[in-house]
Amino acid sequence: MIKKEPDKKTIEKIILLYNQKNYLEAINFSSKILKEYPDSILVNNISGVIHTELKNYILAKKIFIKVVSLSPKYNDGYYNLANIYNKLGEEDKAIENYKKVIDIDQNYYKAYNNLGNIFRKKNLNKKALEYYILTIKINPNYVRAFYNLAGVLQHFILDEKNKYINKFFLYLLEKKIIVRPSAIATNVINGLFLNTNLKDSFSLIKNKNYPKNLNKIIELLNENKLLLQFMKVCPIPNYYFEKNFIKIRNEILNQIYNLNFKKIYLNFLISLSAQCFLNEYVYFETDEEKFKVNMINERIKNNINSKEINDLEILILSCYSPLFSFDWCKKINPSNELKETFILQYRNYNEEKKHIQKIKSIKEINDSVSIKVKNQYEENPYPRWTNLGLSIEPKVIKEVISDINLDLDLKKIKFSKNTEILIAGCGTGQHAITTASKYKNAEIFALDLSFNSLAYAKRKAEELNCQNINFIQGDLLDLRKLDKKFDIIESVGVLHHMDDPLAGWKSLTDCLKKDALMLIGLYSEKARENIANIREKINSSKIKTTQKNIINFRKDIFDNPNTKWDSIKYSPDFYSTSGVRDLLFHIKEHRFTIPKIEKYMKDLNIKFLGFEDTYVIKKFKEVYDENNDIYNLNKWEEYEKNNPRIFSGMYQFWCKKI
Numbered sequence: 120m121i122k123k124e125p126d127k128k129t130i131e132k133i134i135l136l137y138n139q140k141n142y143l144e145a146i147n148f149s150s151k152i153l154k155e156y157p158d159s160i161l162v163n164n165i166s167g168v169i170h171t172e173l174k175n176y177i178l179a180k181k182i183f184i185k186v187v188s189l190s191p192k193y194n195d196g197y198y199n200l201a202n203i204y205n206k207l208g209e210e211d212k213a214i215e216n217y218k219k220v221i222d223i224d225q226n227y228y229k230a231y232n233n234l235g236n237i238f239r240k241k242n243l244n245k246k247a248l249e250y251y252i253l254t255i256k257i258n259p260n261y262v263r264a265f266y267n268l269a270g271v272l273q274h275f276i277l278d279e280k281n282k283y284i285n286k287f288f289l290y291l292l293e294k295k296i297i298v299r300p301s302a303i304a305t306n307v308i309n310g311l312f313l314n315t316n317l318k319d320s321f322s323l324i325k326n327k328n329y330p331k332n333l334n335k336i337i338e339l340l341n342e343n344k345l346l347l348q349f350m351k352v353c354p355i356p357n358y359y360f361e362k363n364f365i366k367i368r369n370e371i372l373n374q375i376y377n378l379n380f381k382k383i384y385l386n387f388l389i390s391l392s393a394q395c396f397l398n399e400y401v402y403f404e405t406d407e408e409k410f411k412v413n414m415i416n417e418r419i420k421n422n423i424n425s426k427e428i429n430d431l432e433i434l435i436l437s438c439y440s441p442l443f444s445f446d447w448c449k450k451i452n453p454s455n456e457l458k459e460t461f462i463l464q465y466r467n468y469n470e471e472k473k474h475i476q477k478i479k480s481i482k483e484i485n486d487s488v489s490i491k492v493k494n495q496y497e498e499n500p501y502p503r504w505t506n507l508g509l510s511i512e513p514k515v516i517k518e519v520i521s522d523i524n525l526d527l528d529l530k531k532i533k534f535s536k537n538t539e540i541l542i543a544g545c546g547t548g549q550h551a552i553t554t555a556s557k558y559k560n561a562e563i564f565a566l567d568l569s570f571n572s573l574a575y576a577k578r579k580a581e582e583l584n585c586q587n588i589n590f591i592q593g594d595l596l597d598l599r600k601l602d603k604k605f606d607i608i609e610s611v612g613v614l615h616h617m618d619d620p621l622a623g624w625k626s627l628t629d630c631l632k633k634d635a636l637m638l639i640g641l642y643s644e645k646a647r648e649n650i651a652n653i654r655e656k657i658n659s660s661k662i663k664t665t666q667k668n669i670i671n672f673r674k675d676i677f678d679n680p681n682t683k684w685d686s687i688k689y690s691p692d693f694y695s696t697s698g699v700r701d702l703l704f705h706i707k708e709h710r711f712t713i714p715k716i717e718k719y720m721k722d723l724n725i726k727f728l729g730f731e732d733t734y735v736i737k738k739f740k741e742v743y744d745e746n747n748d749i750y751n752l753n754k755w756e757e758y759e760k761n762n763p764r765i766f767s768g769m770y771q772f773w774c775k776k777i
């Protein structure tokens with residue numbers, strides 16, 4: 120009888136060559152074997168996979184069609200065929216074949232995941248969500264599906280009950296590197312309202328029994344694990360939460376002031392304290408609260424040696440001021456219950472102070488605006504973040520750039536082996552750490568004016584075991600002094616805070632290697648129209664930038680709804696002190712239009728290569744679908760005119776020297 124499949128050893132040899140990425144040899148060898156075994160399902164299938172790697176998609180498609188016709192029950196064959204259809208943009212055929220995979224094997228989780236990806240591409244977000252949830256239910260360890268789930272949750276509004284979703288939100292908020300909590304915050308809030316009894320719990324605060332029913336309310340909130348975790352990872356951008364938290368904080372303060380120490384307060388206070396610390400104590404407090412906080416502080420000071428301090432006394436104070444601001448803190452040996460709060464509000468602060476000693480400076484800052492900007496970010500490093508979304512696996516520079524789809528002939532570009540990347544104005548490190556996770560064999564240089572921001576960034580980089588970042592303090596105007604050139608320079612949300620953004624941009628351009636690329640982020644005049652009006656009001660009313668004024672300004676906006684400033688309440692930055700300062704009280708802000716950016720690029724002799732934000736590009740393509748439209752700034756200008764909020768996340772674009 121004619122054997123259909125070669126022996127195990129032969130198959131293993133092809134697989135080994137494939138795993139070693141020795142694709143050409145693998146193809147040659149499998150072609151030889153196929154001469155003898157033309158109908159071998161395994162060898163055909165592997166050779167299809169290798170041709171896929173070599174981007175010979177048409178040939179791979181032909182091979183996989185043969186594989187499934189030879190073996191109509193072979194799920195891997197349908198899966199590979201579906202992947203090829205997907206790559207070739209034949210999405211409906213891809214869907215058909217993924218569904219065949221699932222018909223054969225209902226637990227083939229990658230097929231569900233990839234179906235989710237296709238539905239997401241087709242803007243069928245609800246359906247995509249459904250498929251990602253199915254993927255995770257089959258394989259809860261498939262992290263890629265959580266990344267995808269997080270991605271889809273950023274661009275659609277959850278408006279239906281879903282019994283699974285809160286469990287996944289909790290998972291996403293507990294993980295340090297899958298997603299920025301602020302990116303999914305709106306849907307976490309929706310998930311809390313739709314799928315938990317949070318509204319009922321909060322409505323008890325309006326009840327005539329309040330505050331007698333406080334314990335009942337706290338019990339209910341303590342059961343809401345998602346809420347407690349959410350409070351620990353990002354300033355919650357919603358006034359309804361803030362209003363209720365302020366009332367509860369006030370009432371627990373009263374209880375603790377009266378020595379009424381209820382153990383049930385503990386868990387809720389740990390979360391509330393983290394929330395207040397993260398929002399940098401932006402909540403309004405009354406004089407009576409200030410008085411009681413002071414009295415408890417005195418009580419602790421007096422009892423510090425007698426150990427008669429209750430954990431709740433410390434916790435409630437940490438809801439009004441950070442622990443590091445209390446002198447007695449260093450004498451406290453925190454109980455297990457207090458450890459988390461001590462790490463957040465005391466140990467981290469001391470660690471950052473130590474980092475500052477070791478951060479190298481380029482030179483003293485001279486520029487008068489840079490000095491003022493530095494002072495702002497020394498007082499309020501921005502943003503104060505906890506978790507973020509990192510790349511699943513780093514790629515070499517060429518692969519990363521080819522994924523962005525820029526107006527660039529990659530074949531003509533020579534990248535150096537060891538990629539050197541500058542993040543100019545790295546702030547508290549989100550940007551630098553995210554970039555560091557994308558590139559293989561890269562060394563990152565992260566520059567900022569503010570020591571306190573850099574120290575925050577350095578502590579977080581260590582926490583996430585990110586070792587390839589050098590943090591440097593200095594003004595990007597003085598970059599020449601570093602005597603270094605870079606393959607990539609990224610500067611997002613920085614140049615528009617300089618006295619002369621063009622001078623800043625020139626300083627960056629001068630530090631590019633030949634063929635190097637630049638990612639720039641600039642405020643849009645159109646998207647910030649409302650913000651510009653509020654800034655004008657702040658300036659004309661000569662409101663000084665103090666914590667107290669920021670708090671009062673917010674209170675004014677909340678107490679007088681439906682004014683023309685009202686929409687500012689929807690900005691997540693409105694929910695933390697450094698955010699409000701960055702958003703409305705910044706000492707320097709320029710705003711740009713597309714023609715203004717074009718003029719700057721002409722002056723600098725650089726070329727526009729394309730925008731960064733895939734969501735923005737996707738929206739644009741719904742209107743302009745010619746291939747090269749995405750590189751046409753006139754079309755973008757037209758698009759922005761009709762969609763004035765499209766660049767609310769800044770103009771973020773790539774460019775390079777001509």
Ligand SMILES: C[S@@+](CC[C@H](N)C(=O)[O-])C[C@H]1O[C@@H](n2cnc3c(N)ncnc32)[C@H](O)[C@@H]1O
Binds near residue numbers: 548616
């Ligand atoms: C709005 S924050 C953005 C931080 C970061 N790029 C991000 O996206 O998270 C602006 C940062 O730019 C820094 N910055 C502003 N002007 C600068 C300059 N001339 N040189 C270096 N850093 C500067 C500030 O200190 C601040 O940390």
